[in-house]
Amino acid sequence: MFGLEKRQRERLRAEPFPSEWLLVLERNAPFYRRLPGPDQRELQGHIRVIVAEKNFEGCGGLEMTDEIRVTIAAHAALLLLHRDTDYYPKLRSIVVYPAAFVVNHTEVVEEGGFTVEGPEARLGESWHHGAVVLSWDDVSAGARNFHDGYNVVLHEFAHQLDQEDGSVDGVPPLDDSSGYRTWRRLLEDEYRELREAVALGESTMLDQYGATHPAEFFAVATEAFFEKPVQLSATHPALYEELKKFYRQDPRQWLGYAWAR
Ligand SMILES: [Zn+2]
Numbered sequence: 001m002f003g004l005e006k007r008q009r010e011r012l013r014a015e016p017f018p019s020e021w022l023l024v025l026e027r028n029a030p031f032y033r034r035l036p037g038p039d040q041r042e043l044q045g046h047i048r049v050i051v052a053e054k055n056f057e058g059c060g061g062l063e064m065t066d067e068i069r070v071t072i073a074a075h076a077a078l079l080l081l082h083r084d085t086d087y088y089p090k091l092r093s094i095v096v097y098p099a100a101f102v103v104n105h106t107e108v109v110e111e112g113g114f115t116v117e118g119p120e121a122r123l124g125e126s127w128h129h130g131a132v133v134l135s136w137d138d139v140s141a142g143a144r145n146f147h148d149g150y151n152v153v154l155h156e157f158a159h160q161l162d163q164e165d166g167s168v169d170g171v172p173p174l175d176d177s178s179g180y181r182t183w184r185r186l187l188e189d190e191y192r193e194l195r196e197a198v199a200l201g202e203s204t205m206l207d208q209y210g211a212t213h214p215a216e217f218f219a220v221a222t223e224a225f226f227e228k229p230v231q232l233s234a235t236h237p238a239l240y241e242e243l244k245k246f247y248r249q250d251p252r253q254w255l256g257y258a259w260a261r
Contacts, residue, residue: 009049009087012045012048012049012052013044013045013046013048013049014045015048017044017047017048020066021047021066021070024066024067024070024071024074025070025074027144028067028070028071028074028140028143028144029071029074029075029078029143030143030144030146031078031146031226031251031254032074034254035254039081039082039249042081042082043074043077043078043081046073046076046077046080046081046085046087047070047073047074047077049087050073050076050077050087050088051066051069051070051073053087054073054088054091054092054093054094055092055093055094056068056069056072056093056094056096057093057094057095057096058096059095059096059097060097060098060099061098062096062097062098062136064096068096068136068139071139071140071143071153072094072096072134072139072153075143075151075153075154075157076088076153076157076160078154078226079154079157079158079161079222079247081247081248081249082247082248082249083248088157088160088161088164089164090130090160090163090164091130091131091132091160092130092131093130093131093132094131094132094134095131095132095133095134096133096134096135096136096139097133097134097135097136098135098136098137099135099136099137100135100137100138132156132157132160134152134153134156135152138152139152139153146226146227147227147228148227149207149223149224149227149228150207150223150227151223151226151227154219154222154223154226154227155219155220155222155223156219158172158218158219158222158223159215159218159219161173162215162218162219168215169214169215170187170191170213170214170215170216170217170218171183171184171187171214171218172218172246174246179245182242183242183246186238186239186242187214187217187218190217190221190236190238190239191210191211191214191217194206194208194210194211194217195211197211198211205224205228205231205232205235205236206220206221206224206232206236207220207223207224221236221239221243222243222247225240225243225244225247225251226251229250229251229252229254230252233252
């Protein structure tokens with residue numbers, strides 16, 4: 001990170017947060033008001049940097065607005081709390097369509113070595129280098145319901161964290177080598193377990209889309225971690241603990257903050 005960039009970011013984070021943006025958070029980021037005060041301020045600063053640095057593009061007739069920028073940035077920022085972050089360094093553009101879009105091609109993802117085949121409707125897509133593609137319909141629906149375990153923005157930005165180390169494999173950059181060993185072992189076990197349950201037609205707490213690839217498992221587990229923390233920690237305690245370590249927060253505590261108000 002260059003010194004100039006660092007100073008610019010510090011300046012951005014120190015600027016007052018626009019009151020219209022606060023209204024957007026109230027409306028479209030229900031987790032915001034449950035965060036403790038220092039976390040709210042940290043989140044605001046991260047939102048300012050993301051909105052300033054990333055190129056938000058409306059596609060398919062969608063007109064880009066601050067509501068869309070702030071809603072997406074707030075969810076992306078939630079994944080960055082409490083860490084020394086470089087703000088998704090590989091991500092340049094966030095492309096937003098009005099409704100779910102269709103991928104009509106076959107794409108080979110080099111690092112992951114697997115193929116995504118079309119045509120298939122996708123809610124959001126993080127495999128393109130340097131871009132996250134989202135549909136505003138799904139972003140806003142997922143954002144307003146923060147309890148159903150589905151959140152396409154958290155999902156796609158979890159993929160972004162995953163690929164920061166150059167490979168899309170369900171293993172994001174971790175602090176130390178023992179962290180990698182633990183995470184890989186846990187990911188292997190949990191992923192296998194989910195695949196077996198899906199093969200047997202059993203119902204699962206985690207979204208079964210997570211059984212399609214280890215990277216999808218990590219993204220789906222991230223959605224559950226933030227949206228269904230109590231259920232996830234009850235049914236997958238070891239997974240919950242690892243995610244708590246990785247995300248440096250415990251969303252179960254938000255319930256307490258909500259009651260305290
Ligand atoms: Zn995915």
